[in-house]
Amino acid sequence: MTAWLPLESNPDVLTKYIHKLGVSKEWEIFDVVGLEPQMLEWVPQPVKSIILLFPISETYEKHRAQEHEKLSVDPGVFPDDLFYMRQLTSNACGTVALIHSLANSKSISLEDGILKSFLENVKDLTPEERGKALENDKSFTEGHHELAKEGQTVADPEEKVNHHFVALINKNGVLYELDGRKEFPIKHGPTTDETFIQDAAKVCKEFMARDPDELRFTVMALSSV
Structure with missing residues (x-):
């Protein structure tokens, strides 16, 4: 498996990244500093995606295995226009989460560039084929590495990364x-544009509840300025 430099959970860096990919400057990545209702009110609206960074613990891996076993029997039915891809490149989870966030929001227009070209090229491919296409996309690789180097910590592609990005x-x-590490999208029940951030916060709390002694969680929102 090819290894990329890990992306840092830095809203400024990720915002610069999505603009480089061709997203309009009206969209940015913001920190979500708290998951209680009064704290969520501070997040700019509309929120199109919640991006969660969490530690890959033994408890989480056990949950993932049980979840996979259940979904392998009946993965459910998904919309034809739900864009989903597998992560086949080590440390690419941040980029995959951003692609999942942007590709599934029709209200976010893309300028001609890296992401628009990629989505056009992979629209008829399987999730696995899309993951392979990302691995072989030189423009994405170069863009990812350039932004990974702008974080506050020194990135090392050989360093074992114990954190993972997913998009809600x-x-x-x-x-x-x-989640590009999973074979299927995971349904977490009904939501609306008005309640999405509160509903997504509940899912984030479920992740945290599985590892109550773990503090290394970061929540960010893709929102309009």
């Missing part, structure tokens, strides 16, 4: 968890 989105009134 609202697609046709259903809250989905999109």
Whole structure:
């Protein structure tokens, strides 16, 4: 597996990244400093995606295995226009989470550039083929590495990364968890544009509840300025 430099959970760096990919300057990545209702009110609206960075613990891996076993029997039915891809490149989870966030929001227009070209090229591919296409995309690789170097910590592609990015989105009134390490999207029940951030916060709390002694969680929002 090819290894990229890990991205830092830095809203400024990730905002610069999505603009480099061709996203309008009206959209930015913001820190979500708290998951209680009064704290969520501070997040600029509309929120199109919640991006969660969490530690990959033994408890989480056990949960993931149980979840996979259940979904392998009945993964469910998903919308034809739900964009989903596998992560086949080590340390690419940040980029995959951003792609999942941007590709599934019709209200976010893309200028001609890296992401628009990639999405056009992979629209008819399987999730696995999309992951392979990302791994072989030189423009994405170069852009990812350039932004990874702008973090506050020194990035090392050989360093074992124990954290993982996933995206939470609202697609046709259903809250989905999109994680490139999983074979299927995960449904987390109904949601609306008005309640999405509160519903996504509940999912984030579920992640945290599985590892109550762990403090290394970061929550960010893709929102309009």
